[in-house]
Amino acid sequence: MKLNFKKLGSDKPLVILHGLFGSADNWFSIARELEKSFTLYLVDQRNHGDSPHSDEWSYEVMVEDLKEFLDDEGLDQVYLMGHSMGGKTAMNFAIKYPERVEKLIVADIAPRYYSVHHQKILEGLNALDLKAIKSRKEADDILAQYIPELGIRQFLLKSLSRDSNGFVWKINLPVITKNIEEVGKALEEGGFYDGPALFLAGENSDYIQQSDLDDMQKFFPNYEVEFISDAGHWLHAEQPKAMVEEVLKFLK
Template sequence: MQLNFKKLGSGKPLIILHGLFGSADNWFSISKELKDNFTLYLVDQRNHGDSPQSDEWNYDVMVEDLKELMDHEGLKKAFLMGHSMGGKTAMNFALKYPEKVEKLIVADIAPRYYAVHHQSILEGLNSLDLTEIQSRKDADDELAKYIPEIGVRQFLLKSLGRDSDGFVWKINLPVITENINEVGTALPDGKSFTGPTLFLAGSNSSYVQQSDLDDIDKFFPNNEVEFIADAGHWLHAEQPDAVVEEIRRFLK
């Protein structure tokens, strides 16, 4: 699948993959701070953003989507970074195609299995009747019945687009809802990536814990783990300066 992406900057290639319900735009402000040092590829993963939609959605196909993008762009090797679901894609890619990853950055996700925990979000998104929505405020008011956190709602509503008929989801909501178990899948045993790897975790997030460190060592023996102070799961939005500083330090 040919993925949509934004390309900017100059220097060694750095590919950035967003998380579940997100898009390439989530990392645009970070990329503006890095564009003088790297050629950035901000990627919409399948069923997200402006990339094609498909009934097939799992890490195996998302890894091959990334391989196709690199081949199409003539990238033999690149720095690779992913957040949450994008971090799982990046980890799986590094295990399968280690020769194509110069350094790996994984943002607030570990190699282990995660139980489904997006039920209220999916319930809220699926409750919206887009034919009845007249404005983004209407959508926000409806989502508030299921999702009290305004920041989470604002993030989700970035995937609400418009066409000639009205509002449309830019995410493939039916396929994501049906296959949500795929997001939490653990990395497959039997392989490791020995290249330099940085795990960035939000100190206020529960996604990466001390108990995950042995698992990280098993799959990525050449690793560093850094906890970003005063940051939750969306660490790049909550502490962008600290995230940019860590990226620059690790990739210099």
């Protein structure tokens, strides 16, 4: 699959993968801080952003999408960073194609299995009748019945676009809803990536726990963990300056 992406900056390539319900645009402010040091490739994963939609949606196909993207761009080896779902894609890619990853950064996700915990978000998104709503305010009012956190609603509504016929989702909502268990899958046993790997964890997030360190060691023997203070799961949005500092320290 040919993925949509944005390219900016110069020097060594750094590929960034967004998380579930997100897009490349979520990382634009971070990229602006990093473009003096790297050539940034902000990639929309399949069924997200402006990349194509498909009934196939798993880490296996997303890894192959990423390989195809690197091949098309002539990128033999890159720095690779992913957040949440994008972090799982990045981990799976690094294990399957370790020679293509010079250094790996994983933002607030561990190699283990995560149970489905997006039910209310999916209920809210599926409650929106896109043919009936007339404004983003109306969409937000409906979503608020399911998702009280304004910041999360604003993030989700970034994937609500408009064409000549009205509102449309950039995400492939039916496929994501049907296959939501795919996003929580653990890394498969047997492989490992022995290049430098940095796990960035939000101090206020429960996505990375002490019990995850054994898994990190098993799959990524050359790993380190840094906690971002006063940050939850969306650490790049909550503490962008601290995240940029950690990324630069690790890659430089």
